Amino acid sequence: MRFVIAPDSYKGSLSSREVGAIMAAAIRREIPQAEIDVFPMADGGEGTVEALVGACGGRSEEIVVHGPLEPGAAALIGLIEQDGEPVYVIETANICGLPMIPADRRDPYAATSRGLGEAIAHALDRGARRLIVGLGGSAVNDGGIGMLTALGVRFADRDGRLLEGKGGDLLRIAAVDWSGLDPRLAACEITAASDVTSPLTGPAGASLVFGPQKGASPAQAAELDAAMAAYAALLELPGEPSVGANRAVEASSAVEDGEIRLSGAESDKAGANGQRLSERPGAGAAGGLGFALLRLGARIESGAEVAARATGLKKRIAGAHWVLTGEGRTDAQTLSGKLPFRVAEWAAAEGVPAILVSGGLGPDIEPLYETFAAVFPIVGRPSTLDECLAEAEDNLARTARNVARLIKTKT
Numbered sequence: 533m534r535f536v537i538a539p540d541s542y543k544g545s546l547s548s549r550e551v552g553a554i555m556a557a558a559i560r561r562e563i564p565q566a567e568i569d570v571f572p573m574a575d576g577g578e579g580t581v582e583a584l585v586g587a588c589g590g591r592s593e594e595i596v597v598h599g600p601l602e603p604g605a606a607a608l609i610g611l612i613e614q615d616g617e618p619v620y621v622i623e624t625a626n627i628c629g630l631p632m633i634p635a636d637r638r639d640p641y642a643a644t645s646r647g648l649g650e651a652i653a654h655a656l657d658r659g660a661r662r663l664i665v666g667l668g669g670s671a672v673n674d675g676g677i678g679m680l681t682a683l684g685v686r687f688a689d690r691d692g693r694l695l696e697g698k699g700g701d702l703l704r705i706a707a708v709d710w711s712g713l714d715p716r717l718a719a720c721e722i723t724a725a726s727d728v729t730s731p732l733t734g735p736a737g738a739s740l741v742f743g744p745q746k747g748a749s750p751a752q753a754a755e756l757d758a759a760m761a762a763y764a765a766l767l768e769l770p771g772e773p774s775v776g777a778n779r780a781v782e783a784s785s786a787v788e789d790g791e792i793r794l795s796g797a798e799s800d801k802a803g804a805n806g807q808r809l810s811e812r813p814g815a816g817a818a819g820g821l822g823f824a825l826l827r828l829g830a831r832i833e834s835g836a837e838v839a840a841r842a843t844g845l846k847k848r849i850a851g852a853h854w855v856l857t858g859e860g861r862t863d864a865q866t867l868s869g870k871l872p873f874r875v876a877e878w879a880a881a882e883g884v885p886a887i888l889v890s891g892g893l894g895p896d897i898e899p900l901y902e903t904f905a906a907v908f909p910i911v912g913r914p915s916t917l918d919e920c921l922a923e924a925e926d927n928l929a930r931t932a933r934n935v936a937r938l939i940k941t942k943t
Contacts, residue, residue, distance in 0.1 A: 676824020
């Protein structure tokens with residue numbers, strides 16, 4: 533009997549690699565002859581570097597970059613091989629991620645994505661020509677100006693003063709100069725991995741939907757949304773191609789003595805393909821980092837699809853009898869495209885039943901039964917959150933063993 537195990541992490545308790553190993557051990561205990569392929573997965577958020585490096589036999593490197601609030605944050609980047617070429621994997625969640633800031637210090641005006649730009653520059657220094665950038669789990673709402681600043685773009689206010697690249701600078705940007713943008717980006721293919729399809733602005737955009745969890749009050753979220761719209765209009769100048777398409781863009785303003793002279797920007801012009809970059813699905817991912825990466829010529833893809841392609845998961849599902857997947861908490865939102873849902877879709881396409889083993893279940897799981905053969909929570913008794921986190925390994929092992937016993941009985 534052949535199993536494919538392809539879980540996401542149980543955030544806060546177990547990595548996807550740990551989840552996969554625990555499930556596999558439980559199955560082997562009950563079905564010793566089972567053939568088991570374990571694919572630790574991620575959808576662009578926490579654990580993306582670890583999952584892809586582990587599944588692809590790559591290696592990771594620790595670097596020091598600017599954190600979400602201050603410099604000196606240690607972060608992991610990965611190097612894997614794909615289609616015979618080296619690919620660097622960079623994860624927003626471990627550079628400017630939400631868990632890196634205590635809840636009482638979260639401030640979208642102060643947080644910056646500068647560290648992500650520094651990580652990209654580090655990869656370029658190592659000769660990177662292909663990048664995967666995971667966009668989940670960020671603490672920032674800066675539209676990517678921190679990242680762009682670290683890559684050589686200069687932003688200024690109406691008095692020509694250069695801005696640092698924090699979220700609050702969105703309210704002050706009046707000019708942008710691209711002349712210092714790292715020219716190596718022109719030859720670099722960037723894939724942004726995200727499970728978010730939000731546009732940059734509006735009711736479904738970065739600031740109004742995700743700003744509150746990053747510390748924004750309703751009034752601040754509305755203010756940031758308006759500022760993000762003006763920022764997008766400034767960056768989406770007509771006739772300027774994205775960097776990754778062919779060449780570095782021309783400067784939209786001039787720099788003299790450290791000051792940027794203002795240049796006009798037409799806010800009513802659409803992009804070359806008739807759709808503004810800010811309106812594309814995923815532009816609002818990671819507080820607008822999706823938009824900034826699109827402006828650099830990146831393409832945004834489903835994080836689950838990126839991981840599946842890198843690991844060869846779909847080919848292994850085709851020969852399996854059962855697929856097991858999982859995540860930290862499951863509710864109806866899982867069906868909006870989260871990793872377990874994608875895994876179940878791929879399994880269904882091959883006629884393979886998929887079982888979901890989740891850290892916990894929300895109240896609205898009925899629609900899940902149309903996708904999964906069965907859905908199991910691992911918590912077996914009333915427990916506090918701290919107890920659930922501390923007992924996750926034992927609870928998962930017991931539940932996966934029970935799943936294996938049911939399968940064994942059926943066969």
